[in-house]
Amino acid sequence: MITVAVPEHWRAVFFARDELGTLGEVTVLPQDAPLPPETRVLVTGWGAPVLSAELLAGVPDLELVAHTGGTVKPFVTDAVWARGIRVTQAGEAMAYAVGEAALASTLALLHQLPRFDHALHTGASWQAAKAAPPRNELAASTVGVLGASRTGRHYLRLVRALGAEVLVADPYLSTGQARELGARHCELDELLASSAIVAVHAPVLPETRHLLGARELALLPDGAGLVNTARSWLVDQDALLAELRSGRIDAALDVFDEEPLPAEHPFRGLPNVLLTPHEAAGTRQARRRQGGLIVAEVARFLRGETLKHEVRATDLARMG
Structure with a gap:
């Protein structure tokens, strides 16, 4: 049996044509209901129950957990691996959308759109609104990519296609691999000091x-921009806030230490910050790809084929 533990709204987005029903018997789990003991495949979504040893004891036939999101850290426990249950996830389906959102943020910062928008929305005069720092075109800019992840590689290809010179810092990436991506590999400090935009991936x-x-943020040139669509874990939010308050740099942020971002948070009042509510991956196309990827993975599993997006215990350390 395939048990779908995904809220109704997300089921309609991911599985608009009920593709899972073509693979076998499907049970849609009501919120907070126990898993049926005969569950062989469990399809999960955001807010999935923690798969503790106690919960798993009630589903002795469970062999596969297929997660419609990216990271499985919040609910996959050691008990899953101890039971030999396999895990797969749909992070790859979200990567292009995040890369494209990071590109949109990059262009917005280079063209000072957050400052213009803030000025006009808050009633500044026309001349005052025009008094933004100098703007730059992407084709004339150096962009630093911090991390050649799936999203980082999509972003890298997009900014390169629009003419940017690209630097990449990633200890897992060789100089030759960076060259194949069309970028120059360098150390973090050089990337920060040399880039008009730094995108965190x-x-x-x-x-x-x-x-x-x-220390690292101080290396950014005056007028540089920071784009973070990855995790707030990677950036000291207090240090970033201090730099942004000074007006020396700009930022586009999709992720925060506290989510939802509190209504009174100082980020909300700054003219040089573009804020989005952790929605970089939220395109219709990405959501449909997520559902399609999971359907394909479940089908491979049921046919006894190799999974393309399997997560192993050793992979958890590198997941967000």
Whole structure:
């Protein structure tokens, strides 16, 4: 049995044509209901129940967890691996949308759109609204990509296609691999000091906690922009706030230490910050790809084929 533990709204988005029903018997789980004991495949969404040893004891036939989102860290436990249950996820389906959203943010910062928008919305005079810092075209700019992840590679290709010179910092990427992507590999400090825009696409690891702190942010040139569609874990939010308050740099942020972002948070009042509510991956096309990817993975599993997006215990350390 395929059990779908995905809220109704997301089921309609991911599986608009009920593709899972073509693969076998499907049970849609009401919110907070226990998993049927005969569940063999569990399709999960955001807010999925934690798969503890106690919960798994009630589903002795469970063999596959297929997650419609990206990271499975919040609900996959050691008990899953101990039972030999396999796990797959749809992060790849979301990567292009995040890369494209990061591109949109990049263009907005280069053209000072947040400052213009803020000035006009808050009643500034026409001449005052025009008094933004100098603007730049992407084709004349150096862009630094921090992390050659799936999203980082999509973003890299997009900014390159529009003419940007690209630097990339990633300890897991060789100089030759960077060259194949059309970028120049360099160390983090050089990337920060040389880039008009720095886009964060690094993984969440113990060593990447506040990878960009006060020292690193101070290396950014005056007028530079920071785009973070990855995780707030990677950037010291207090240090970033201090730089943004000074007006020296700009930022486009989709992720925050506290979500939802509190109504009184100082980020909300700054003219040089573009804010989005953790929605970089939220295109209709990405959501349909997520559902299609999961359907394809479940079909492969049922046919006894190799999964294309399997997550193993050793992969969790590099997931957001």
